Amino acid sequence: MTSKSKTIRIGFIGGGPRAVGLIKTCKTIQGLKITALCDRFIDLANKAAAELGDDEAKVYTDHRRMLREADIDAVYIVVEPENCPDLVIESLDAGKHVLSEVPMSFSLEDIWRIVVAVERTGLKYMLGEEVRYTPFINHWKKLREDGTLGKIVYAEGQYFHGMHDDRYFLDPQTGRRMTIEEAQKHPNPRKSRFWNMGHPILYLPHELSPILRVLNDRVTAVSCMGTNPTQSYVHDFFPRPDLETALMHTAGDTILRLSCCFTVFSASKAITGRHWYNMMGTKGSVETHRSDHDKMKLLIAGPHGNETPEETWWDYDPQTTAAEVLSSGHGGSDYWPVRYFVDSILNDTTPEMDVYKAAESAAPAIIAAQSTERDGIRLEVPDFRPGAHRAVGQHPRE
Ligand SMILES: NC(=O)c1ccc[n+]([C@@H]2O[C@H](COP(=O)([O-])OP(=O)(O)OC[C@H]3O[C@@H](n4cnc5c(N)ncnc54)[C@H](O)[C@@H]3O)[C@@H](O)[C@H]2O)c1
Numbered sequence: 001m002t003s004k005s006k007t008i009r010i011g012f013i014g015g016g017p018r019a020v021g022l023i024k025t026c027k028t029i030q031g032l033k034i035t036a037l038c039d040r041f042i043d044l045a046n047k048a049a050a051e052l053g054d055d056e057a058k059v060y061t062d063h064r065r066m067l068r069e070a071d072i073d074a075v076y077i078v079v080e081p082e083n084c085p086d087l088v089i090e091s092l093d094a095g096k097h098v099l100s101e102v103p104m105s106f107s108l109e110d111i112w113r114i115v116v117a118v119e120r121t122g123l124k125y126m127l128g129e130e131v132r133y134t135p136f137i138n139h140w141k142k143l144r145e146d147g148t149l150g151k152i153v154y155a156e157g158q159y160f161h162g163m164h165d166d167r168y169f170l171d172p173q174t175g176r177r178m179t180i181e182e183a184q185k186h187p188n189p190r191k192s193r194f195w196n197m198g199h200p201i202l203y204l205p206h207e208l209s210p211i212l213r214v215l216n217d218r219v220t221a222v223s224c225m226g227t228n229p230t231q232s233y234v235h236d237f238f239p240r241p242d243l244e245t246a247l248m249h250t251a252g253d254t255i256l257r258l259s260c261c262f263t264v265f266s267a268s269k270a271i272t273g274r275h276w277y278n279m280m281g282t283k284g285s286v287e288t289h290r291s292d293h294d295k296m297k298l299l300i301a302g303p304h305g306n307e308t309p310e311e312t313w314w315d316y317d318p319q320t321t322a323a324e325v326l327s328s329g330h331g332g333s334d335y336w337p338v339r340y341f342v343d344s345i346l347n348d349t350t351p352e353m354d355v356y357k358a359a360e361s362a363a364p365a366i367i368a369a370q371s372t373e374r375d376g377i378r379l380e381v382p383d384f385r386p387g388a389h390r391a392v393g394q395h396p397r398e
Contacts, residue, residue: 015039041175126351150283157207162265
């Protein structure tokens with residue numbers, strides 16, 4: 001239940017394409033007001049301000065100044081993942097609640113720093129991973145919880161999202177995306193955030209977070225393999241692996257197979273077709289569609305073997321779903337992280353995707369990347385929750 005007595009004032013750090021989309025969503029959220037915007041590139045900060053369309057909102061190019069001067073209770077951090085952890089910690093230290101974009105971090109040490117900072121400050125931290133709230137995931141969660149699927153022994157997730165050729169370089173003066181052709185003609189093009197992602201598997205949280213939400217589980221061990229670690233087969237200028245696939249074992253004894261690839265163009269251009277998920281339980285299986293021409297599937301085991309799968313489509317009912325949900329990005333999913341974050345502040349509750357769930361969606365991916373560099377060796381994932389092994393607010397090294 002949302003308390004309507006207070007409005008949370010939020011400032012954005014980052015004014016790139018993702019922030020512009022999220023500003024549209026935030027404008028529809030009851031109990032939330034964007035009062036400040038910041039990007040290092042003034043052109044991008046101004047573009048974000050034009051999207052907001054509120055003359056009273058302050059525009060900054062220096063996030064420290066925004067944290068010091070702006071009238072804000074919270075910060076939405078929508079920057080490159082490698083820049084995220086420092087900004088999360090600076091914002092918490094400035095007394096602001098934090099909603100942060102996916103992935104949480106590319107480094108285990110930075111995850112620990114964020115966990116400890118959240119515990120130390122007692123402020124709200126939420127990861128804005130939205131795929132975990134899609135209607136099919138909500139249905140699968142119910143099917144597991146009510147026993148329809150039995151014990152889930154196997155789950156798969158893959159994110160094959162070929163990137164257009166304007167995703168590799170930026171204009172160094174304006175921050176605008178440049179095509180490969182434009183970059184080749186430019187004297188000094190700036191490399192985009194993809195260059196700092198040394199492994200595609202690091203962008204795994206959109207697969208892992210929904211699967212772990214259905215399972216109510218965490219990963220304990222990981223092994224991963226990838227294609228040529230120093231050369232893409234798609235772009236001769238891109239010294240990164242095209243594809244990595246991890247096997248993971250959960251605390252609840254489920255085996256996961258998870259894959260990421262962002263260079264090869266997949267058959268389907270539809271957003272939902274870029275993600276693919278499958279789960280097999282002892283009583284039934286569920287699967288999303290393979291392409292725009294396919295349906296989702298539910299298969300319940302019959303007394304004489306498997307029955308014909310039911311082809312289905314788990315989605316929002318447009319008659320009963322609020323317009324602000326339907327109009328938000330990623331098929332209506334972008335609404336929920338913002339809604340849950342604002343509610344957690346208004347009602348002083350734990351955010352739905354709190355710092356531990358965020359860590360559990362990022363750390364197995366980082367460890368998978370480490371595994372590829374060690375011939376696919378099986379590696380353990382640390383437990384980020386406090387307990388006998390670690391007191392609240394204590395770094396494991398202390
Ligand atoms: N949840 C999703 O579905 C989803 C979708 C797209 C992107 N993302 C995530 O959102 C983030 C942003 O994506 P994008 O495509 O807009 O990236 P981008 O690289 O185009 O934009 C990031 C912006 O942050 C700004 N920035 C970085 N550090 C700053 C600082 N200290 N102060 C002010 N501005 C700063 C940069 O100048 C840049 O304009 C990434 O972490 C990405 O992984 C998530």
